[in-house]
Amino acid sequence: MKLVYQQMVAFLIVTLSTLLVLGLIFIRFSTNMVYRNKWSSLEGYADSLYQQSIVTDPMTGNLKAVQISGLQNSEKLLTDQRVHFTIYLQNNVIAYPKQNISPKINKEQWAKLRKGKVVTSKSDTKQFSAGRVRPMTEVMKPYLNSKRQVICVISVGSPVSNIQSDVQKIRYNLWIAAGFSALVAVIAAFFLSRYTANRINRLRAAAHKVANGDFDVTVPTGGRDEIHDLSVDFNRMSKSLKTSNAEVQRQEQRRREFMADAVHEMRTPLTTINGILEGMQYGALPEDSQEESIELMQRETKRLIRLVNDNLDYERIRTNSITLNKTNINIKEVVDRIYSQIKNKADEVHDDLIVTVDPNLTVLADYDRFVQIMFNIIQNAIQFTSDGKVEVSGSADDKNTEIVISDTGIGMSEEQLQNIWERYYKADASRMQTKGESGLGMAIVHQLVKAHDGTIKVSSEVGRGTTFKLTFPIAK
Ligand SMILES: Nc1ncnc2c1ncn2[C@@H]1O[C@H](COP(=O)(O)OP(=O)(O)OP(=O)(O)O)[C@@H](O)[C@H]1O
Ligand SMILES: [Mg+2]
Incomplete structure (x- = not known):
């Protein structure tokens, strides 16, 4: 049934x-x-x-006489109003009328009458007149003497x-009132429910749109009820x-771009290896060029392996399927080690590598994963900085260890x-072919820091440089 x-x-x-309830009560009452x-x-x-016909002894209040003559006038008068009366004496003797x-x-x-109570009846008394039975209502009133004994009872019926x-x-x-109220109720109910139904229908239409993939719908709100x-x-x-759909589409777009890039990226080394x-x-x-060819093949193969490994690694970290073996790691030692590995590259682009970390400062992390985090950030810093400097500093409070890596490179918008x-995000997609990057480094770093319950923030200014701030909780 419709609403x-x-x-x-x-x-x-x-x-x-x-x-109905009110009506019944009202009818009874009235x-x-x-x-x-x-x-x-x-x-x-x-x-x-009583006053017209009954004569009593003023001392005792006992009945002295019944004056019938006065009653006959009254009877005529009352008969016109269809009122009938009977006067009873003690012992159920009828004193009037004489029929x-x-x-x-x-x-x-x-x-009851002997106790001085007036007896009333609604319609159970019947009167026979002209051969018809007519329901009567009747009052029987007792009159008492000074000893509170009944001297007579006058019954009057109509x-x-x-x-x-x-x-x-x-x-x-x-x-009539019920009919009118019912009509008003129906009309009011019709308008009220049509208003509600319209609002629900609007929601339904909107839900249809959403089901069909149109997330650009809003329904008007108003009122303070549940529909609102x-x-x-x-x-x-x-x-x-809408947001998550956009996010899914963005991810999908990025994945497609990566696939296209990765296929391209893989084809170059594979073609080189195949040619050799x-x-x-x-x-x-x-x-004489055989040794060189083998070296080339090795380099290309490594590139391929890295691409595949990075992808696998990212997925494993993201799905929490890595185990972290946390220890207290000396930060300066790690940075020094990375610097020595990467020094050649930094020299090529004339970057100064600076570390201003307290030699005793430690961080609670998985050693290999911490190295991976720091290496990725420092490597990027060198990649995107030339004739500048890359600096790592650190500090600690009672909750966290903070590490800051800043460079004076090209920065980001x-x-x-x-x-x-x-x-798969690379600010400059054209670099991929030349440097063989996969755009996975920062994504992996982000997931790794999250896996350590840490935070990572980045601030940057185009042409001035970039700063990464990492925090790691000290202990649980
Ligand atoms: N220090 C930085 N200065 C300027 N841009 C940066 C810096 N770090 C990262 N970026 C930008 O962010 C992008 C993503 O970095 P990410 O490390 O994830 O990828 P990648 O370095 O391009 O590739 P991969 O690290 O997988 O080899 C980079 O391509 C670069 O555009
Ligand atoms: Mg990188």
Whole structure:
């Protein structure tokens, strides 16, 4: 069932059941009211009949006489109003009217009357007139002497038809009110639920778009209800889907670029090796260049192996499948060792290698992985710096060891900085062919530092140089 109808039905059920309960209570209450009014006026008649007809001893209050003559006038008057009365004396004797009618007060009623209580009945008393039975409402009022004994009971009755017509009117009005309220409820429910359904439909349409890959959707928010909350969450979801989709596409793009580059990169050494091997096979290589050819083949093979290894390494670190054997490592010793290995390259581009680390400063890390981190950063620094300097410094507080590697090289732009931790990222793609880089160095460094629970930050300025700041926690 559509939401609109569901809500309309729910609204109707609530409205009608409320009306029903209230209506029943109201009808009961007003019927009782009508009866009570009737009874009090009947009681009034009884009192005036008593005064007109009953003569009592002023001392004892006992009955002296019943003056029938006064009653006959009253009877005429009351008959016009369809009021009937009977006067009973003690022992159920009827003093008026004189016709031969049987007493109608039963034992229980007498018991109450003797206690001085007025007995009322709603419609169980019947009156026979012109052959028809008419339901009556009746009041029986006892009159007592000074000893509180009943001297007479006056019963006054009136047909209930006028009462019933009053009640009927109330019922009729109630029905009209119920009908009107139900109509208002249906109309209100329709508009309210259409408003809700529209908002849900808007969300549905947006969800459809997202399902079809369009993440550029936002649904309007407003109000303070659950649909508003849902809309806010939906917008947040589509936004984050958009970001992650963009991220996936960016990664995919980078992977494709890398594949293209890697294939190209691999083809060059493979073609070189293949050419040399073919030359050897057909004896086309001059004797004296054979050693040189083998060296060339070795270099090319190493390049290939490095490319493959770097990729494997990156994946292993990223998926946490390496074990770190952490020890306290003397930083200066490591930097000195790397400097001595890399000195030739630094000399080629006239870079000064400086280390200003306290000889006692240590860092808690896996030795080989720490060397790998430092080597990659220092190697980059030398690669991208000429006629400048590369400096490593270090310090420690009670939580972390900090290592800073700075160079005075070409630096990086804002965009290059943002992508530096990305796999396969090279700021200058054309360098790949000349230097054989894979753009994996920084991605590996980033993952390794993370694996050590450390942090790595980079700041750089084009033409002025780059600074890497690493921190490693001291102990757990
Ligand atoms: N110190 C630096 N100064 C300027 N640019 C840098 C520096 N370090 C890194 N970069 C830039 O970041 C890119 C990514 O560095 P990364 O070490 O990951 O790759 P790579 O050095 O090109 O290749 P690989 O290290 O795998 O041989 C570099 O190509 C370079 O453009
Ligand atoms: Mg590098």
